[in-house]
Amino acid sequence: xxxxxxxxxxxxxxxxxxxxxxxxxxxxxxxxxxxxxxxxxxxxxxxxxxxxxxxxxxxxxxxxxxxxxxxxxxxxxxxxxxxxxxxxxxxxxxxxxxxxxxxxxxxxxxxxxxxxxxxxxxxxxxxxxxxx
Numbered sequence: 001x002x003x004x005x006x007x008x009x010x011x012x013x014x015x016x017x018x019x020x021x022x023x024x025x026x027x028x029x030x031x032x033x034x035x036x037x038x039x040x041x042x043x044x045x046x047x048x049x050x051x052x053x054x055x056x057x058x059x060x061x062x063x064x065x066x067x068x069x070x071x072x073x074x075x076x077x078x079x080x081x082x083x084x085x086x087x088x089x090x091x092x093x094x095x096x097x098x099x100x101x102x103x104x105x106x107x108x109x110x111x112x113x114x115x116x117x118x119x120x121x122x123x124x125x126x127x128x129x130x131x132x
Contacts, residue, residue, distance in 0.1 A: 002122040005114055012110020015102055019043040019113075019120045025105055032101060043121055045109070054112065055104035062104070063096035 003019060011018045015025055020041035027033040036046045045051075068089050075085040113120055 002125065003113075003117065003120050005117055008110055008113050008117060008120075012106050012114070015106030017041060017043055017045075018109050019122050025109070026102060034105060041121060045105075054108035055101070058107050058111075059097050059100045059104040062100055063092060067092040067096055 007021070008018050011021050016022060017024050017038045017040065020038060020043070022038065022040045024035060024038045024040050025045060027035055034046055037044050071080065071085055071088045071092065074080045075082070080088070117123055
Protein backbone atom coordinates (compact mmCIF):
# COMPACT_ATOMS: atom_id res chain seq x y z
CA UNK A 1 0.00 0.00 0.00
CA UNK A 2 1.23 3.46 -0.85
CA UNK A 3 -0.83 5.16 1.87
CA UNK A 4 -0.56 3.34 5.19
CA UNK A 5 -3.07 3.38 8.02
CA UNK A 6 -0.61 5.46 10.07
CA UNK A 7 -0.54 8.08 7.29
CA UNK A 8 -4.35 8.01 7.10
CA UNK A 9 -4.52 8.70 10.86
CA UNK A 10 -1.98 11.51 10.63
CA UNK A 11 -3.79 13.10 7.68
CA UNK A 12 -7.16 12.77 9.44
CA UNK A 13 -6.02 14.44 12.64
CA UNK A 14 -4.43 17.23 10.57
CA UNK A 15 -7.58 17.60 8.39
CA UNK A 16 -5.70 16.77 5.22
CA UNK A 17 -6.71 14.70 2.21
CA UNK A 18 -6.33 11.04 3.23
CA UNK A 19 -4.94 10.18 -0.21
CA UNK A 20 -2.35 12.87 -0.98
CA UNK A 21 -1.97 14.62 2.40
CA UNK A 22 -2.67 18.13 1.05
CA UNK A 23 -4.91 20.67 2.82
CA UNK A 24 -7.63 20.44 0.19
CA UNK A 25 -10.75 19.25 2.06
CA UNK A 26 -12.27 22.73 2.01
CA UNK A 27 -12.54 25.34 -0.70
CA UNK A 28 -9.98 28.11 -0.54
CA UNK A 29 -11.26 31.10 1.40
CA UNK A 30 -14.23 29.22 2.87
CA UNK A 31 -14.61 27.88 6.39
CA UNK A 32 -17.54 25.56 5.74
CA UNK A 33 -17.60 24.71 2.00
CA UNK A 34 -16.27 21.20 1.35
CA UNK A 35 -14.60 20.46 -1.97
CA UNK A 36 -16.47 17.73 -3.87
CA UNK A 37 -13.09 16.29 -4.90
CA UNK A 38 -9.50 16.92 -3.88
CA UNK A 39 -8.04 19.42 -6.38
CA UNK A 40 -4.62 17.77 -6.06
CA UNK A 41 -5.32 14.03 -6.42
CA UNK A 42 -8.99 13.83 -7.43
CA UNK A 43 -10.22 11.85 -4.40
CA UNK A 44 -14.00 12.20 -4.08
CA UNK A 45 -14.59 13.85 -0.72
CA UNK A 46 -18.35 14.23 -1.04
CA UNK A 47 -19.55 10.87 -2.23
CA UNK A 48 -23.14 11.96 -2.82
CA UNK A 49 -26.32 12.61 -0.90
CA UNK A 50 -25.98 12.06 2.83
CA UNK A 51 -22.19 12.30 2.95
CA UNK A 52 -22.51 15.02 5.60
CA UNK A 53 -24.07 12.53 8.03
CA UNK A 54 -20.71 11.01 9.04
CA UNK A 55 -19.16 14.35 10.05
CA UNK A 56 -22.50 15.37 11.59
CA UNK A 57 -22.54 12.32 13.88
CA UNK A 58 -18.91 12.84 14.89
CA UNK A 59 -19.55 16.52 15.57
CA UNK A 60 -22.71 15.78 17.57
CA UNK A 61 -21.04 12.99 19.56
CA UNK A 62 -18.01 15.07 20.54
CA UNK A 63 -20.20 18.03 21.51
CA UNK A 64 -22.72 15.96 23.49
CA UNK A 65 -20.43 13.44 25.16
CA UNK A 66 -17.33 15.61 25.42
CA UNK A 67 -18.90 18.83 26.69
CA UNK A 68 -22.62 18.83 27.47
CA UNK A 69 -22.88 15.58 29.43
CA UNK A 70 -19.83 16.36 31.61
CA UNK A 71 -21.33 19.78 32.40
CA UNK A 72 -24.63 18.14 33.39
CA UNK A 73 -22.74 15.63 35.55
CA UNK A 74 -20.95 18.51 37.31
CA UNK A 75 -24.35 20.09 37.96
CA UNK A 76 -25.71 16.79 39.33
CA UNK A 77 -22.70 16.52 41.65
CA UNK A 78 -23.33 20.03 42.94
CA UNK A 79 -20.17 21.54 41.42
CA UNK A 80 -22.07 23.96 39.12
CA UNK A 81 -25.13 26.09 39.62
CA UNK A 82 -28.16 26.00 37.34
CA UNK A 83 -27.31 29.27 35.58
CA UNK A 84 -23.72 28.19 34.89
CA UNK A 85 -24.89 24.80 33.64
CA UNK A 86 -27.43 26.33 31.25
CA UNK A 87 -24.94 28.90 30.03
CA UNK A 88 -22.20 26.35 29.40
CA UNK A 89 -24.57 23.91 27.68
CA UNK A 90 -26.02 26.67 25.49
CA UNK A 91 -22.56 27.94 24.54
CA UNK A 92 -21.32 24.39 23.83
CA UNK A 93 -24.39 23.61 21.71
CA UNK A 94 -23.80 26.71 19.58
CA UNK A 95 -20.03 26.99 19.44
CA UNK A 96 -19.01 23.33 19.62
CA UNK A 97 -20.37 22.31 16.20
CA UNK A 98 -18.96 25.45 14.56
CA UNK A 99 -15.50 24.90 16.01
CA UNK A 100 -15.52 21.17 15.25
CA UNK A 101 -16.96 21.36 11.72
CA UNK A 102 -13.66 21.19 9.84
CA UNK A 103 -12.17 18.65 12.25
CA UNK A 104 -15.20 16.38 11.94
CA UNK A 105 -14.70 16.13 8.16
CA UNK A 106 -11.06 15.17 8.59
CA UNK A 107 -11.95 12.65 11.29
CA UNK A 108 -14.77 11.15 9.21
CA UNK A 109 -12.53 10.59 6.19
CA UNK A 110 -9.86 9.22 8.51
CA UNK A 111 -12.25 6.67 10.00
CA UNK A 112 -13.67 5.69 6.62
CA UNK A 113 -10.31 5.10 4.95
CA UNK A 114 -8.68 3.63 8.05
CA UNK A 115 -11.02 0.67 7.72
CA UNK A 116 -11.06 0.71 3.88
CA UNK A 117 -7.52 1.78 2.91
CA UNK A 118 -7.70 -0.16 -0.37
CA UNK A 119 -10.34 2.32 -1.60
CA UNK A 120 -7.87 5.20 -1.72
CA UNK A 121 -6.81 6.01 -5.32
CA UNK A 122 -3.14 5.85 -4.33
CA UNK A 123 -3.65 2.29 -3.10
CA UNK A 124 -5.59 1.25 -6.22
CA UNK A 125 -2.62 1.81 -8.54
CA UNK A 126 -1.12 -1.42 -9.76
CA UNK A 127 -4.03 -3.61 -8.67
CA UNK A 128 -5.52 -5.82 -11.36
CA UNK A 129 -8.83 -4.65 -12.85
CA UNK A 130 -11.93 -6.78 -12.25
CA UNK A 131 -13.09 -8.36 -15.52
CA UNK A 132 -16.85 -8.29 -14.91
